[in-house]
Structures are given as C-alpha cells and as structure tokens.
Amino acid sequence: MRQAQQLGLLRRRYGYYWTLLVGAAVAVSVWVAGFILLGDSWWQLAMAVALAVIMTQVAFLGHDAAHRQIFRSAAWNDWVSLVLANLLVGISYGWWRAKHNRHHASPNKDGADPDIAPGAIALTPEPADRPRGPVVRWLVTHQGWYFFPLTLLEGFSLHWKGIRGIASRSSMPRRWIEALLLTVRLGGFAALAFVVLPPGKAVLFLTVQVAVFGFYLGCAFAPNHIGMPLVPATLKLDFLRRQVLVSRNITGGRAVSVLMGGLNHQIEHHLFPSIARPHLRTIAPLVAAYCATQGIPYTQTSLAMAYRHVLRHLNQVGLAGNDPFLCPLVAQRRSLDPR
Template identity: 60%
Template sequence: MSQTLEQPDTSPGPQPTDPRPSARRTPGSVRERQVSDFTALTARVQQAGLMRRAYGYYWSKLIGLTAAGLGLAVAFVLIGNTWWQVITAVALALLMTQIAFLGHDAAHRQIFVSGKWNEWVSLVVVNLFTGMGLGWWNRKHNKHHAAPNKTGADPDLESGVLAFTPDAAAARRTRLGRWLATKQGYFFYPLLLLEGVNLHVQGIKRVLSRGEVKRRWVELAFISVRVLSYFALVFLVLSPGKAVVFVAVQLAVFGLYMGLSFAPNHIGMPLVPPTTKIDFLRRQVLMSRNITGGRWVDTFMGGLNFQVEHHLFPSMARPNLRRVAPLVRAHCEQLGVRYTETSMAQSFRAVTAYINRVGRGGLDVWACPLAAQYRV
C-alpha cells in the first residue's frame, strides 16, 4: 500500500428520487448534476491558484520545528536532574504534536509535488521524530477519508473503550459496561491522556505484524532510533523517579493534544448507514465540522480546524485552507448543503453530548441527507 494518502473515490452512488413531479430527474441526470457540483467548485479553486504548493511555509516549519527540537534537547541536558523538567516534558509534547501535524500534511502530499519527497518526509517526521508508525496511521486514515462517519467503513467509529455508534453501545453485555456507556462522554477526555501510548503501540504493532508493510525496515529502524535515544537521554539526565514522571507527562499531554485536535472534526456529526451512498461533495461536507477562532486555532490544530476543506481537497497546502473556506462555504450555501462550523468550546460540548447520547441508546443512525433535500 502506498505510504501517501489516496484521494477518496468521487463517484456518486444511487440517489433518492424527488417525489415532486416538477423536480423529477432520471438517475443519470441526478448523478451528473452532483458530480458537476464538485467539478464546478474544483474549477474555481484551481482558477484562484489555491492548489499551489506553499514551499516557503513548509520549509520554515520543517527547519524551525527541527531546530526547536534540538534546542529543547540541549535545554533538557543543561537544566539537569530537577522536577522543573516537568515543564520541559509539556513543551516536548506540544512540539511533538506540531511535528506530527507536518507528518499528516506530508502523507497527504500537501508539501511537495513529488510523491517520494512527501513519503520520505512523512517517514522521517512520523517515525524518526515522533516515534509513531506511519504505515499503521496511513492505512487507517485512508479508510477514514474514503468514508467519513460511515458505519462499518470508517475505522474511527470502531468500538473500543468507548462506543461511537448505537450498535457498539448495544453490544455492551455487563451492567457495569452499560452504565459506563451512559456516562462515557465525561471520561472521554481523561482517556485521551492514554492516547499517546496507544498511538505509539499501534504503530509498533503494525511494523512488527506479519502482513505486508511498505518500507518495514525503514520504519522499524527510525522508530528504534527514536525510542532508544529518547529513553537513554531521559534516564541518563534524570533520576529513575523523575524520568518516569517525565515520560508519563510527555505522553499524556501529547495524547490529549492530539485528541483535542482530531476529536471535534467528526464526532457528533451525522452517521451514515452502511448501505447509503452519497456523492463526493456531500459525503465530505455533511460529515465534517469546522472550528472557528482565528489563526491561533489554525496553529493549535495544525489546520485541521478546516476539516471540510481538508476533506474536499486533501492535498491542498495548509495555508490555503483558510483562503478556500469562503469559496466552499458560498458554494455549499448555493447548493443548499449544510456547512457546519462552531467554536472550539461548542464543538467539545457537542462531542460530550453525542457520546453520552450514544451510550444511553438515544441515537438513530442518520438518514441520507439527499432524501431530506429532495423532500417537500
């Protein structure tokens, strides 16, 4: 499998029929119109030059974050064996998350025209700099982009400690499990403190698995160098007790930060039944949520706050997402397609309410949005 994220299939599936005689169309004409909806938007985006690369932006990010990492390592050694290193651990977690955002961009081919350049940058950034596994993440993220919030297809909906779908909640067999499901929205955020460990473990498991893994030995070598050098430095500079606290704080803040950046994008947006097929534009827009708040939010979330635009144009350079958003918003308004954007606080409240509602069994799987648009 390619190490770069693929453009999801844009072919529309069967569409509902308009019950109004004045608005009846043949299935072919409906599909053609829906394909042209995205084609027209793409033409406007191309004409505005918003698919151009942002080499200056990304080179400054790559060089600047690498230099910041080296500087933080030097500061860590100079500060020495003290509890003040907890602050260093938090700083490292924030830095690692920003670096991981660059790996995400490279995997989406947002940085360079060359696929190989993007692939190697993502390998270096994700595996060597952050110690995670690129192959595992790519495989999972490809499926998500192809079918966001579609039950049975989007791996981000898979049941684990939390239930994200009614079926997953109904599958809880024990009384304690069912009770915890009704309150799961409240311990969702504390659980994110463990997400940093999970991301590292899943990446390593994928590299060591028996299945086919492209550049397995490169990934394994990069992860090994990163993990071994990280623990060696921490335990050489700090006493064992302080070293354990340092690692725990760094991984906890890293997991929380990653979770806070990805969770608001789709959780609480409509679920799509397995048999429902929707054209590409509506598939990506209706199941995604943008986060407002200005450029500090752009930086904090690594551009993921423009989730609608990112799903429509996965290879668009991050700085252009803010510029293309007004075009996408206006295009959706013209088509009558709901375009969702909320503040960060509102999105977190929506995530909590949604997860609790799923756990209580009070959620219906969403009906096809096109049916509502064609209904009188």
C-alpha cells in the same frame, strides 16, 4: 476546483513549509540541549509538556506531508512524513497512513471508517447497545464525562499500535526502515531520559510527555467528526455530501488554526486533501458559498461549542443506544432520491 485553480490555491507553499520544517528541527534540537543542560530537576516536567506540544505540531506537519501538501514529488512527501512520524514523533507512518486513508475515503461511515470502530469509547449505537456487565454499562452510559481524561492514554495507544502494525504480517512499504527509525526514537528517547534523570523522575517525565501529547492530539481531532451524522453502511453518497455532511469546521481565526494544525478547516481538508494548509482558510468561503447553492449544510462552530456537541453525542449514544444525528442524514438522502 475550477475556482481554486483560478485563484492559485493549488500551488505549493514551499517557503511556508520549509520554514516549518526547519523550525521543527531547531525546536527539537533546542529542546534536547535544554533538557540535558537542565539535568536532574523537577522543572523537567515542564520540559515534558513543552516537548508534547512540539511533538503534536510535528505530527500536524507529518499529516500535511502524508497528504502530499508539501512537495510535488510523492516520494519526497512520503520520506518527510516517515521521518517526522517515526523518528521524531514515534508513530508508524505506514500503519497510520493506511488507517487514515480509509477514514478519508468513508468518513463517519459505519463499518468503513476505522476512526469510529468499537474501542474504549462507543462512537456508534451498536457497540453501546451490546449486553454488558453493570460496571461496563455504567462506564458506557457516562462515557462523555471521561472522554477527555481518556485522551491522556491516546499517546501510549498510538506508540503501541505503531509497533504492532510494523510487527504484523500486513503489507507495509519500508517496514525495516520504519522499524529502525521507531526503535531509535522510542528506545533512544527513553535512554536519554534515564541518563539525565533518576529512574523515578525519568518514568514520571516520560509518562507526562506521552500523556500530554495524547491529550493535545485527541483534543485537536475530536471536534472534526464526533457528533456529526453517522452514515449507515448501506447508504451511498456523492463525494461532496460524503465529505461535507459529516465534517465540522472550527471558528477562531489564525490562532485556532495554529493550535489545531489547520484541522479547524476540516471540510476543506476533506474536499481538497492535497491543498497546502495556508490555502484552506482562503478557500473556505468559496466552499461555504458553493454548499449554500447546493442546499448542503456547512457546519462551523466555536471550539467550546464543538466540545459540547462531542460530549453530548457520546453521552446520548451511551445512554440511549441510538444515534440522534443519524436520521437527518438519512432523511436528506431520501429527499434527494425520489425512489
């Protein structure tokens, strides 16, 4: 932290983020105009893919705002993230923020991290080892092979969970504003599609857009933690080890950073969640050097290799009902604590 302060890496990057914010507004406006002008055409499926890419990049920008990376004012960051998430992307900011904060507090920790909770994919040994029928058991034991196709449904899931989160009785600031913005986004966008396109094409267009959005987002988030050590519910780690040991960086330079919205520097993001995205690349060598002096593994690999680890982990969890990545972390923690 002292090194980051001395190098000015904690300062805001207003020029960078205003460029992205204005660029996002322009991109969405140009897309809407192009969609209307193109009219009834099968080329609209290409427009659906283009919009999915735009929406994912907007979601990355909303993620930065939610982490207070853009403005000094917490209120400004909240409102920007709310508008980006609800009005443009169609995801409830309040629901997502509550979930994401729990993830950052205890990444990959059993029973604490909602991102590894039981679901369509078994990320921890316990759900994979439960008694099931033959069909479900076969699916679980081969889950790595259908993980990426399943991400095509992630966009639908995010839209639905956002709606359900707003409708729930849980505490949520600005609930009615979120509901209004989400209704305008989801209802207005669907209405636009049906006005410009015939019903059949409109349904296909909406399906392709949401599917590609979910696939892109899932592919960007999957390499961050899947296949890294799982933390038992009873194991306590200090902040540094809690964030570094379970996170994976992706190599590849600026192109990968743009593709993944800065999430390729996952270790640095977890250690310094409010640092502006452009500074993550600069602070990475400092973090790697510090981890080396502390004897803490600092994991970074190519995107292709990360996906291989993800698939291998999912298949091993499904096949064996145990996590091969768990023991090294427990062993390391025990070596640090002579008791």
